[in-house]
Amino acid sequence: MDKTLVIGANGQIGKQLIGLMALAKMPVKAMVRNAEQANDLEKLGAETMIADLEEALPDGAFADCDKVVFTAGSGGKTGADKTILIDLWGAVKAVDMAKKHHVRQFVMVSARDAGDPENGTPAIKHYNICKHFADKHLLESGVPYTILRPGLLTNEAATGLITTHRPETKEAMTITRADVAACVLQSLNHSEAINQIDELYNGDLPIAEAFIKAVSNRLG
Structure with missing residues (x-):
């Protein structure tokens, strides 16, 4: 069975994804920064790898994934400097390592306005620019990709219902972190997510149905 490396496994979305993968009996390796974080994720059933995105990434993290x-x-x-080092440069290094190790799918959790930072939220323009160029690097790498661009993240319970169409009002451009984690899981399990870019918002369609509909709409 495929093994998946989760980078950012100790984050709010990452932890929920690890839990979902453990329940689904999917082999997973969690990349974290320290032993304490590793212990917590090992209790969920994950294999762990300690590494720092601000340093060179170890081949061992990717070799069997x-x-x-x-x-x-x-x-x-954090400041813009950390955003550049983690959200941009860390992502670029991860994509390069994935290419080196012939990874068959790279799922990038990006941001709603990564496709058009110029017209995104001014206060986080630097963040959207970093996400834009991280996505661009993945798209140009040749690595099979899935890019997910969630709206404003919230901490409510999962709904299991989403839309990939941008709502008309900014107030509706939200999605729970739990639903994003479930969307990542869906992407890992179904081929229709390969080489696709989707925005994610809470909506009215079950996640699997929303992904299939998005592909159908793109095909015309």
């Missing part, structure tokens, strides 16, 4: 999920982030309380 067929898929990679990048859901790491510098967080809203």
Whole structure:
């Protein structure tokens, strides 16, 4: 069975994804920064690898993995320097390592306005620019990709219902972190997610149905 490397496994989306993968009996390796984080994720059933995105990434993290999920982030309380090092440069290094190890799918948890930073939220323009160029690097790498661009993240319970169409009002451009984790899981399990870019918002369709509909709409 495929093994998936989750980068950013100790983050809010990453932890929930690890839990979902453990329940589904999917082999998973969690990349974290320290032993304490590793212990917590091992209790969920994950294999762990200690590594720092601000340093060179170890071959051992990728060597036995067929898929990679990048859901790491510098967080809203850090400066632009950390955003560049983690959200951009860390992602670029991860994509390059995935290419080196012939990974069959790279799932990038990106951001709603990564496709058009110029017209995104001014206060986080630097973040959207970093996400834009991380996505661009993945698209140009030749690695099979899935790019997910969630709206404003919330901590409510999972709904299991989403839309990939951007709502008309900014107030509706939200999605729970739990639903994003479930969307990542869906992407890992179904081929229709390969080489696709989808925005994610809470909506009215079951996740699997929303993904299939998005592909159908793209095909016309």
